[in-house]
Amino acid sequence: MKILVCITNVPDTTAKISFTDGDTKFNKTGVQYICGPYDDYALSRAVELKEQHGGTVTVLNVGEAESEQVIRKCLAIGADDAIRVNTEPTDSYFVAEQIAHIASQENYDLILMGRESIDFNSGVIHGLVGEMLGIPSLSPVMKLEIDGGVAKMTREIEGGKEDIEASLPLVLGCQEPIAEWKIPNMRGIMSARTKPLKVVEPVGVGLTITEKYALPAPKGAVKMIPAEEAEKLIDLLKNEAKVL
Amino acid sequence: MSVLVFAELDNGSIKKSSLEAIYYGSEVAKAKGSSVTVLAIGESSNEALAIAGKYGASKVLWASDARLNVASIQAYSSVLAEAVNATSAEFVILSKSSLGDAVSARVSAKLKASIVSNVVDLPDFSSGVTVKRSIYTGKAFATVALTADKKVIAIKKNAVNVVEGDGSASVENFAPSLNDADFAVKVTGTHKASGQVSLPEADLVVSAGRGLKGPENWGIVEDLANALGAATACSKPVSDLDWRPHHEHVGQTGIKVSPNLYIACGISGAIQHLAGVNSSKVIVVINKDPEAPFFKAADYGIVGDVFDVLPRLTKAIQAAK
Numbered sequence: 001m002k003i004l005v006c007i008t009n010v011p012d013t014t015a016k017i018s019f020t021d022g023d024t025k026f027n028k029t030g031v032q033y034i035c036g037p038y039d040d041y042a043l044s045r046a047v048e049l050k051e052q053h054g055g056t057v058t059v060l061n062v063g064e065a066e067s068e069q070v071i072r073k074c075l076a077i078g079a080d081d082a083i084r085v086n087t088e089p090t091d092s093y094f095v096a097e098q099i100a101h102i103a104s105q106e107n108y109d110l111i112l113m114g115r116e117s118i119d120f121n122s123g124v125i126h127g128l129v130g131e132m133l134g135i136p137s138l139s140p141v142m143k144l145e146i147d148g149g150v151a152k153m154t155r156e157i158e159g160g161k162e163d164i165e166a167s168l169p170l171v172l173g174c175q176e177p178i179a180e181w182k183i184p185n186m187r188g189i190m191s192a193r194t195k196p197l198k199v200v201e202p203v204g205v206g207l208t209i210t211e212k213y214a215l216p217a218p219k220g221a222v223k224m225i226p227a228e229e230a231e232k233l234i235d236l237l238k239n240e241a242k243v244l
Numbered sequence: 245m246s247v248l249v250f251a252e253l254d255n256g257s258i259k260k261s262s263l264e265a266i267y268y269g270s271e272v273a274k275a276k277g278s279s280v281t282v283l284a285i286g287e288s289s290n291e292a293l294a295i296a297g298k299y300g301a302s303k304v305l306w307a308s309d310a311r312l313n314v315a316s317i318q319a320y321s322s323v324l325a326e327a328v329n330a331t332s333a334e335f336v337i338l339s340k341s342s343l344g345d346a347v348s349a350r351v352s353a354k355l356k357a358s359i360v361s362n363v364v365d366l367p368d369f370s371s372g373v374t375v376k377r378s379i380y381t382g383k384a385f386a387t388v389a390l391t392a393d394k395k396v397i398a399i400k401k402n403a404v405n406v407v408e409g410d411g412s413a414s415v416e417n418f419a420p421s422l423n424d425a426d427f428a429v430k431v432t433g434t435h436k437a438s439g440q441v442s443l444p445e446a447d448l449v450v451s452a453g454r455g456l457k458g459p460e461n462w463g464i465v466e467d468l469a470n471a472l473g474a475a476t477a478c479s480k481p482v483s484d485l486d487w488r489p490h491h492e493h494v495g496q497t498g499i500k501v502s503p504n505l506y507i508a509c510g511i512s513g514a515i516q517h518l519a520g521v522n523s524s525k526v527i528v529v530i531n532k533d534p535e536a537p538f539f540k541a542a543d544y545g546i547v548g549d550v551f552d553v554l555p556r557l558t559k560a561i562q563a564a565k
Contacts, residue, residue: 013496013516017383037497092359093352116345118496120379122361123342124398127317127349136318136429139346142490156491157342158444160436166429176490176497207358207392211374214385216522222529222539227548231560233528236544238564241526243448243505244472 001055001146002106003046006099006113006125007074008036008089009067013118019213026213035070038114042172044179045144046112047078053146055109056080062089062098068197075192076184082197091206092120096128101203103133108169110151115140115173126173136166139173247273247280248333250324251296251304252343256288260445261339263299267406268399269337270300271366276334281305282413283327285312285320290415297413299406305330305418311427315343319426321350326420328355328394340398341444348396358390361398364523381496381519401444401502402525443492446475449503451494451521453479455510455531455550459487464554465509471561477501479511495520510550513538530554 011017012032020027035043046057059074059082061067071082085098103111111133116123123139130137142161143154146168153164156175184192225233238244249269251262258266269280282296282304293304307323324347328336336351338344340361352359362378364385373390378400390397443449450469456462462476469476476492483493494501496516506524510531511517518541521527529542532549539545546553 011380013381013519017380019384092349092361093356096349096353118381121381121500122359123340123345124349124352124359124361127321127346128353128359131321131350131353137346137350138317138429140342157434157436159440159442159491160434160489161491162431162435163433164429164431207356207390208360209389209391210386211389212387213379214387216383216385219541220543222542222545224539224545224547227546227553230546230548230553230556233544233546233557234560234564237505237526237528241505241543243526 001049001053001109003049003055003057003110003112004060004103004108005039005043005046005057005074005079006060006111007039007043007070008114008117008119009033009061009063009070010036010117010119013037017215019215023213024211033066033070035074036114036117038116038118038175040181041176041178042112042114042174043074043077043079044182045174046110047182048179049146050078058083060099060102061085062087062095064088071197072192073184075195075197076188077182078188081195084197084199085202086199087202090210091208092122092124092128093208094204094206096125096132097204098202099125099129100132102200103129110168111171112174115175123173126171130171133171135169135171137171137173138164138166140175141172142175142178144172144174144178245276245334246278246331247276247335247337248328248331249280249282249301250336250338250344250347251282251284252339252341253284253286253288254442257292258284258295259339261341261401263295264401264404264406265337265339265399266296266299266301268366268404269335271404272335272337273300275367275369281331281333283307283324283418285323286315287313293415294412297411298408300409300411301413304413304415306415307418307420309419309422311422314431316427316429317343317346317350318429319422320347321354322422322426323420324351325354327418334394336394336396338398340400344398348398352396355394356392357394357396358392359396359398360388360390363397363399364403366404367397378523382500382522383519400523402504402523437489441473441475443475443477443494443499443501446501447503448472448474448505449477449501450474450507450509451477451479451511452482452509452550453511454481461551462488464551464558468507468554468558471558479517508538509554511538512536513541
């Protein structure tokens with residue numbers, strides 16, 4: 001089985017978000033980058049499926065050279081090789097175009113990724129890639145088993161979940177509890193250094209342009225209500241905040 | 245040039261979040277001197293769909309083919325793309341949801357359209373088309389220009405203040421051409437909690453964390469939610485411990501909510517939790533630890549024991565009714 005796992009290089013979930021250059025650029029100073037948490041689930045499941053069924057796991061990142069630290073970590077976790085498309089991932093359509101372009105050069109049985117990136121949170125790449133390749137896309141997938149050429153999955157829906165079946169190939173957006181996160185061991189880290197990491201140049205153009213960034217207005221001071229007078233809260237929510 | 249809104253149905257009725265999308269679409273149409281058509285897919289009725297008129301739509305296209313009764317990402321995408329072509333729509337508007345994300349993405353690829361998700365305000369037409377969207381899980385915003393001829397905009401809850409009018413929409417049957425490939429994915433089972441307020445749709449949310457000490461204590465959270473007509477939610481540790489189902493988990497890696505009111509009970513307020521709730525209009529925090537970081541993000545706070553405070557709030561709401 002050939003699996004392609006698309007990963008994002010994103011600021012840590014605890015990172016302080018700020019902007020520079022007149023609010024036109026993300027301020028990377030002091031920010032720790034990680035593999036997107038949802039992408040980590042996708043990668044972990046891919047490695048498990050390889051252990052069960054044999055095959056290869058290729059990691060794909062659309063990003064600049066700074067992504068390579070995170071890519072090496074993915075190789076240490078168990079991916080066999082990696083491809084980096086050397087460009088800034090600025091627009092959903094553009095990123096999907098890169099993934100579809102790479103994917104169309106090989107016959108992948110599964111293209112896995114996180115349900116969304118945690119920087120732009122769009123959650124649309126799997127659908128775009130699926131349509132560009134003319135194969136089904138599903139998200140958010142929380143359970144994935146492969147039986148012959150068929151994937152048996154559980155997908156989260158509003159207020160519950162549904163069981164689904166579809167023939168490979170598929171594009172899937174993943175989320176917990178599809179797999180346990182894997183931590184690289186020493187042997188993995190050593191072998192990751194020599195695993196192939198191919199860098200290719202992008203194709204196509206984006207269909208949106210991000211012009212400016214802004215931070216939310218600071219929150220006003222919290223109004224404390226003594227516990228003995230907790231009932232007053234209801235009156236405040238009704239008459240002051242007007243949300244009831 | 246027109247505006248097409250993709251409306252999701254729940255038990256035959258247009259979802260509340262989709263009514264918001266219709267109103268958003270009508271504001272876009274007003275700005276562009278054009279009209280709004282709504283596409284509804286699946287089981288419904290003329291009467292249930294005509295409601296769209298109150299939110300500014302002039303026409304509803306209803307794809308009622310029985311094969312579409314179970315939501316299918318592929319099939320719904322094909323139907324929506326066909327409706328875009330049939331109406332020559334420049335704008336496709338929808339509410340962000342797991343179905344909406346999937347369908348809008350495939351439609352953008354079919355139409356080579358600009359797609360922007362998590363939009364929090366009406367577009368600015370002063371120079372091209374730009375929208376304000378939420379990024380970094382609610383921690384920042386970006387202004388984005390849509391440069392393709394066709395534009396897909398997925399809005400976040402509360403992106404627009406809906407004003408109900410008294411218009412009515414005509415409902416027309418829409419018979420798309422479907423093929424077997426559209427139904428390649430089979431749904432073999434559905435497990436859905438019934439009778440509860442849907443969390444992503446809810447205006448009011450009561451959420452609880454480890455401070456509740458165990459799943460057996462959730463009665464006081466549900467009582468407060470029922471008294472308010474609110475949805476229930478939980479923090480990540482609570483869902484990880486299986487005290488509550490995963491679809492109730494709000495936060496960075498769970499559901500992101502933006503209700504009018506979010507009441508957090510016994511949740512300390514880790515940055516990952518705040519990321520999922522920071523676009524709520526009003527936040528109330530109830531925690532016995534005065535140092536809980538959540539108080540810094542709150543509008544109202546009560547330092548107290550949830551086992552004492554929650555039942556008293558429930559009583560006060562019932563008394564005020």
